[in-house]
Amino acid sequence: MTKLWGGRFSAQINPLADQLNASIAFDWRLARQDIRASLAWAEELTHIRVLNPDELSAITAGLEQILVEVDSGKFTLQPEDEDIHTAIERRLGELVGETARKLHTGRSRNDQVMTDFLLWFKEAAQEIGGALSALQLALIERAERDMEVTAPGYTHFQRAQPIRLAHWWLSHFWALQRDRAYLGFLQQQGDDLPLGSSALAGCPYPIDRQRLAQRLGFTQPSPNSIDSVANRDTAAGFLFFAALLNVHLSRLAEALILYSTAEFGFIELSDEYSTGSSIMPQKKNPDMLELIRAKAGLAIGSLAGFLSVLKGLPSAYDKDLQEDKPAVFDAADRLAILLPVMTGIVQTLTVRASKTRAALDETLLATELADFLVSQGMPFRQAHHQVGELVKTALKANLPLQTLPQAVFDAVHPALYANLERLLDPLAALERRACTGGTSSQAVAQQILAARSMLKLH
Numbered sequence: 001m002t003k004l005w006g007g008r009f010s011a012q013i014n015p016l017a018d019q020l021n022a023s024i025a026f027d028w029r030l031a032r033q034d035i036r037a038s039l040a041w042a043e044e045l046t047h048i049r050v051l052n053p054d055e056l057s058a059i060t061a062g063l064e065q066i067l068v069e070v071d072s073g074k075f076t077l078q079p080e081d082e083d084i085h086t087a088i089e090r091r092l093g094e095l096v097g098e099t100a101r102k103l104h105t106g107r108s109r110n111d112q113v114m115t116d117f118l119l120w121f122k123e124a125a126q127e128i129g130g131a132l133s134a135l136q137l138a139l140i141e142r143a144e145r146d147m148e149v150t151a152p153g154y155t156h157f158q159r160a161q162p163i164r165l166a167h168w169w170l171s172h173f174w175a176l177q178r179d180r181a182y183l184g185f186l187q188q189q190g191d192d193l194p195l196g197s198s199a200l201a202g203c204p205y206p207i208d209r210q211r212l213a214q215r216l217g218f219t220q221p222s223p224n225s226i227d228s229v230a231n232r233d234t235a236a237g238f239l240f241f242a243a244l245l246n247v248h249l250s251r252l253a254e255a256l257i258l259y260s261t262a263e264f265g266f267i268e269l270s271d272e273y274s275t276g277s278s279i280m281p282q283k284k285n286p287d288m289l290e291l292i293r294a295k296a297g298l299a300i301g302s303l304a305g306f307l308s309v310l311k312g313l314p315s316a317y318d319k320d321l322q323e324d325k326p327a328v329f330d331a332a333d334r335l336a337i338l339l340p341v342m343t344g345i346v347q348t349l350t351v352r353a354s355k356t357r358a359a360l361d362e363t364l365l366a367t368e369l370a371d372f373l374v375s376q377g378m379p380f381r382q383a384h385h386q387v388g389e390l391v392k393t394a395l396k397a398n399l400p401l402q403t404l405p406q407a408v409f410d411a412v413h414p415a416l417y418a419n420l421e422r423l424l425d426p427l428a429a430l431e432r433r434a435c436t437g438g439t440s441s442q443a444v445a446q447q448i449l450a451a452r453s454m455l456k457l458h
């Protein structure tokens with residue numbers, strides 16, 4: 001088995017050591033990116049006369065042929081192929097002979113792998129960003145549909161105040177919007193071209209890295225060759241992005257699981273996104289939501305795992321860094337399924353507005369009574385206490401608040417009883433929350449406009 005680096009060695013590598021060393025099992029996914037980067041590198045080598053035009057044509061034709069093989073699934077790996085870079089170089093040699101051996105001039109797999117990775121990331125970020133936007137759009141559309149659906153809002157998962165269901169859907173939109181912005185930041189940070197950093201000290205040939213950067217779709221060359229081959233912040237940042245996004249999805253998932261129970265009955269999942277039980281014929285299970293919730297744990301583990309790999313690494317490139325790819329590819333693959341599934345769930349579920357409305361008992365409006373007393377000049381803390389006592393009295397008597405005798409209300413404030421009906425109307429409570437970011441119809445409509453214009457930015 002001939003290794004590309006085999007010159008200084010007299011004995012063969014131990015087979016298990018070889019297996020541990022190899023990354024081809026996962027970095028085959030970088031084949032197209034590796035070919036693209038090599039095409040650009042060959043052009044640079046021609047500019048500085050390391051390759052003559054004929055050699056460039058031969059290498060270009062060879063690489064293009066390999067691309068066709070990759071695209072058609074005909075590219076076959078050999079046992080000596082340690083990673084995708086060596087595999088493609090080996091194949092290029094088979095196709096164009098000796099000339100292929102000039103391609104690696106001035107380049108190292110250290111700058112090559114980071115270049116390939118960032119090229120991959122540019123595409124992956126576009127795709128994942130698109131899937132994220134689709135989910136965000138589904139949440140906006142859901143909010144538009146559920147504008148007039150009133151529901152309890154919860155804190156500590158205890159009924160707190162009435163809200164528009166639209167407002168709740170949008171609350172998830174904004175969390176995802178921050179994820180979207182973070183992804184944009186990662187895209188910006190991953191826009192420095194590593195190629196031309198060579199192994200660590202910089203390229204000894206006078207190549208034009210700015211031209212190379214533009215040729216490969218990067219804004220500029222990386223400013224420091226050592227940092228450039230050491231840097232795995234895009235990988236770590238992406239794992240953080242995936243973990244936080246998945247945490248956001250898990251919170252939505254958990255709420256939807258609860259809301260779909262018979263106890264709540266607020267929503268029903270569509271058959272398309274539910275499963276049955278193998279023994280209990282009546283059951284409709286929210287497996288997809290449970291798995292979305294579970295995957296968040298794996299995403300967090302993967303982030304923690306990879307940060308631990310990076311921690312304390314002493315030099316520019318260490319082989320430890322090879323472990324970035326399985327972590328990142330898995331995270332990307334997971335998101336590529338989770339996001340569209342969550343989108344489908346949100347789009348197809350049925351909201352039971354009668355159930356959400358029925359859950360709005362008058363205790364959710366206790367804050368309204370306190371605010372009314374404030375409008376009559378009572379300090380808020382005192383008002384809060386007095387209304388708390390009214391609630392206590394009603395609970396003790398096991399009666400709805402509004403059915404307590406008038407005298408009980410008069411003892412708190414003479415104007416309270418006359419205003420009771422108005423104050424205990426949930427719609428009025430919603431409309432009072434008209435500040436920016438509130439749950440009134442106008443505030444929510446404004447929010448939808450803002451959310452839609454955010455989506456257009458991407």
Ligand code: ARG
Nearest residue numbers: 023027083109110113321322
């Ligand atoms: N397969 C390696 C990786 O993914 C490529 C870089 C190898 N560099 C080296 N000096 N052995 O990190």
